[in-house]
Amino acid sequence: MPGRKTYFASDFHLGLAAGTDPRERERRVVSWLDSASHDARSIYLLGDIFDFWWEYREVVPKGFTRFLGTLASFSDRGIDVHIFTGNHDMWMKGYLTDECGVTIHYEPLITEIDGEIFYLAHGEGLGSTSTGARLLFSFFHSRTARALYSAIHPRYGVAFGHAWSRSSRLAKHVSLPFLGEDREDLIRHTRTMAAGGCNARYYIYGHRHLPLTFDEDGRRMIILGDWFSCRTSYAVYDGSDLNLVSEPLVP
Ligand SMILES: [Mn+2]
Known part of the structure; x- marks a missing residue:
């Protein structure tokens, strides 16, 4: 019997062989999901x-x-x-979707949960003033890029993907401390959405x-932390309050 709460998390980076041990990280994620499942309606x-x-x-x-087995058991x-x-x-x-029954979203989503409107997105490229970054993201999303990459044998394609991922994880943007509210892309994006009528x-x-809660004009913005620098980092909505719960890996 599903519960009443809605949980949000991101950036597990499962499989990343850097920082914490990837198996230990997967166990932490699964144990968090197991405990959330006692009162979760949606994840x-x-x-x-x-x-x-x-x-x-x-x-x-x-x-x-x-x-993946845990996700499948949730949908069951x-x-x-x-x-x-x-x-x-x-x-x-x-x-x-076929194996685990999950719904996949490729774009930001505006949805109602328990009478409140939520705007949900991963966030890459949003609010960015860098044309280069936006071009790169749109190339990655393109059919051409996908078709070219699919033509590479998985043995090389997957190995290259892991190598690329390890190097890009250290990309400057995601490892910077808080830049100030006027220089954070996601705060800028939230303001733009609100000004546009969202x-x-x-x-x-x-x-x-960077786990962060930012309140402005009756709106609450939450950035979820990642799971290789945090022990746990998630948000939970109980039908009246939305809160971020984030524990550093090394207190
Ligand atoms: Mn990430």
Whole structure:
């Protein structure tokens, strides 16, 4: 019997062989999901769940069996699971829906949960003033890029993906401390959405790897932390309050 709460997390970066041990990280994620399942109605995973994911027509990356089994058991028990693609795992097709019953979102989503409007997104490229970054993200999303990459044998394509992911994880943007409210892309994006008429009260993002709650004009914006520098980092909505719960890995 599903509970009443809605949980949000992102940036598990499962499989990333840097920072914490990837198996230990997967166990932490699964144990968090198990405890959330006692009172969860829905779980929203806002991108970069896998450090690298690519679906070929007949092949998917190996690993993640405990995590995928947990998601499958959730949908069997009537708990809704939503996964947003992130910039590390944007190339999802139907596998996770067919095997685990999850709903995949490729774009930001505005949705109502318990009478409140939520704006949910991974966050890459949003609010960015860098044309280069936006061009790069749109190239990665393009059919051409996908077709070219799919033509590479998985043995090389997946190995290259893992190598790329390890190097890009250290990209400057996600490891910077808080830049100030006028220089944070996701705060800028939230303000732009609100000024454009978006009526969401809650905005939740991943991507930035910086757990943060930012309140302004009756709106609450939350950036979820990642799970290789945090022990746990998630937000929970109980039908009246939305709060971020984030514990550093080393207190
Ligand atoms: Mn990430």
